[in-house]
Amino acid sequence: MAPPPNRRSGFSRRAQYTNFIGYIAGIAGGLLGAAFLMLAFANPSIFSSLRGVGSDIAEPAGKVAAEGRKAGHGLFDGLAAYFDAAQQNAYLKREVEAAKVKLVEFNARTEENRRLKALLQLRDGDSKPVAFAQLVASTAASTRRFATISVGADDGIKVGMPVSSAMGVVGRVLETASSTSRVLLITDAESVVPVRRASDSLPGFVEGRADGKVQIRLISLGINPLKPGDAFVTSGAGGLYPPGMPIAVAETITRDGAIAHVLADPAASDYVAVHEAWVPQIDAAQAANNARAARR
Amino acid sequence: MNPLGAMQRLLSPPRVGGINRAPSPLLARATPWLSIMLASLLANSLVIAAAPVMPPVGLMMLVAWVQIRPGLLPVWAGLPLGAFDDLFSGQPFGSAILLWSLTVIALDVIEMRIPWRNYLIEWATGAALVCGCLVAMLVFANATGGAAPLLVIAPQLVMVLLLYPVIGSLAGALDRFRLIRIMDLGR
Numbered sequence: 411m412a413p414p415p416n417r418r419s420g421f422s423r424r425a426q427y428t429n430f431i432g433y434i435a436g437i438a439g440g441l442l443g444a445a446f447l448m449l450a451f452a453n454p455s456i457f458s459s460l461r462g463v464g465s466d467i468a469e470p471a472g473k474v475a476a477e478g479r480k481a482g483h484g485l486f487d488g489l490a491a492y493f494d495a496a497q498q499n500a501y502l503k504r505e506v507e508a509a510k511v512k513l514v515e516f517n518a519r520t521e522e523n524r525r526l527k528a529l530l531q532l533r534d535g536d537s538k539p540v541a542f543a544q545l546v547a548s549t550a551a552s553t554r555r556f557a558t559i560s561v562g563a564d565d566g567i568k569v570g571m572p573v574s575s576a577m578g579v580v581g582r583v584l585e586t587a588s589s590t591s592r593v594l595l596i597t598d599a600e601s602v603v604p605v606r607r608a609s610d611s612l613p614g615f616v617e618g619r620a621d622g623k624v625q626i627r628l629i630s631l632g633i634n635p636l637k638p639g640d641a642f643v644t645s646g647a648g649g650l651y652p653p654g655m656p657i658a659v660a661e662t663i664t665r666d667g668a669i670a671h672v673l674a675d676p677a678a679s680d681y682v683a684v685h686e687a688w689v690p691q692i693d694a695a696q697a698a699n700n701a702r703a704a705r706r
Numbered sequence: 707m708n709p710l711g712a713m714q715r716l717l718s719p720p721r722v723g724g725i726n727r728a729p730s731p732l733l734a735r736a737t738p739w740l741s742i743m744l745a746s747l748l749a750n751s752l753v754i755a756a757a758p759v760m761p762p763v764g765l766m767m768l769v770a771w772v773q774i775r776p777g778l779l780p781v782w783a784g785l786p787l788g789a790f791d792d793l794f795s796g797q798p799f800g801s802a803i804l805l806w807s808l809t810v811i812a813l814d815v816i817e818m819r820i821p822w823r824n825y826l827i828e829w830a831t832g833a834a835l836v837c838g839c840l841v842a843m844l845v846f847a848n849a850t851g852g853a854a855p856l857l858v859i860a861p862q863l864v865m866v867l868l869l870y871p872v873i874g875s876l877a878g879a880l881d882r883f884r885l886i887r888i889m890d891l892g893r
Binding site for chain 1: 747749750752753754755756757758761763780781785793794795796799800801802803804805806807808811843844846847848849850851852853854857862
């Protein structure tokens with residue numbers, strides 16, 4: 411379309427002023443944005459209540475989208491399964507045979523574990539999850555990795571509670587609103603989770619890389635003993651994440667650790683569980699000791 | 707009066723088009739705003755992603771609307787629409803307000819400087835503006851935590867480049883939709 415020859419809004423003073431004020435408001439909007447941004451840099455949680463109201467209002471739409479996603483995966487998985495059904499059948503048969511043997515071993519170990527725990531007079535630390543929730547949204551267009559879950563402060567969710575799916579750790583609660591909460595995923599570049607190697611308790615950290623993978627860093631520097639395929643579980647050090655939750659498997663070995671893929675892919679987890687924040691027992695005992703020492 | 711005829715008139719869908727019909731002012735004004743807000747929401751709830759895999763659809767929709775109908779959205783549209791996007795995007799609050807306001811002003815300047823544009827120029831300017839915003843978003847996100855490298859947003863940049871015409875034609879379809887002559891002017 412041919413543009414108008416000049417951009418004057420005619421002889422109407424009112425039209426001219428409206429136009430002019432529009433530009434002023436546009437520039438003012440930009441400046442206001444910059445001011446908000448400075449505030450958010452200084453204190454990232456300053457607008458959390460505003461975000462909470464927004465995500466509470468958008469929750470029904472998110473739930474509808476979640477149902478759509480679930481139906482979507484079912485359809486695609488169903489279609490994909492037809493293509494290599496025979497091969498998959500043979501493979502699964504072999505897998506089941508192997509799993510049966512493993513199951514016997516596992517039952518024996520569980521029994522032994524129970525016996526040893528009774529001997530040490532440890533009680534099972536696993537408590538029931540606080541709530542189960544749907545993942546209703548995630549910040550798919552930003553490099554920060556947050557997700558929104560469909561339970562909030564009304565369901566007893568508190569900041570810091572760990573969130574997991576059936577496959578492993580997903581993240582931890584960062585902000586709560588009344589019926590939704592915002593979760594910091596473990597792939598966010600700001601997330602750090604203390605872990606140990608499942609096979610030999612080699613301690614380390616899992617840090618997010620913002621690209622869907624995580625970086626494993628070992629505490630003891632020197633020769634890197636990691637191999638691709640090493641599985642890592644949370645160590646419970648420092649509290650928050652309970653020990654023994656599966657988290658990642660090493661993929662590419664780097665100089666001081668490994669790049670690992672996350673076990674609980676949030677895209678494939680329709681439901682997640684929110685747990686009570688873990689308080690290490692040993693610390694509680696130490697605190698009691700310290701208190702006793704202080705009294706003396 | 708024939709009750710059957712009245713019932714039929716009630717049940718039949720409103721006649722669209724014709725000499726005595728006009729577009730609904732509400733639909734004509736609200737469609738751009740609502741479509742941009744919906745796009746902002748969709749970017750976050752279409753997939754639950756472990757990595758940044760969605761282009762900033764809300765911003766692309768805004769740029770497409772401003773390019774199709776210069777002056778339909780006011781210059782200050784970036785403030786309310788950006789604030790809405792900031793609630794859900796995961797960026798520090800204010801990031802979209804600032805970037806979207808600057809984008810609308812930049813598009814206005816481009817429209818003044820290059821009055822005769824073709825499809826390719828619109829594609830290039832639109833995609834370039836959105837890609838610039840993506841890089842700025844990465845800088846702002848890194849300022850609040852973590853140090854994600856530029857490589858993380860490479861898939862998004864490619865997607866913006868390829869998907870921009872699709873969003874543009876979607877906005878074009880919505881533009882035809884908002885001007886459907888649906889209001890009965892009487893006879």
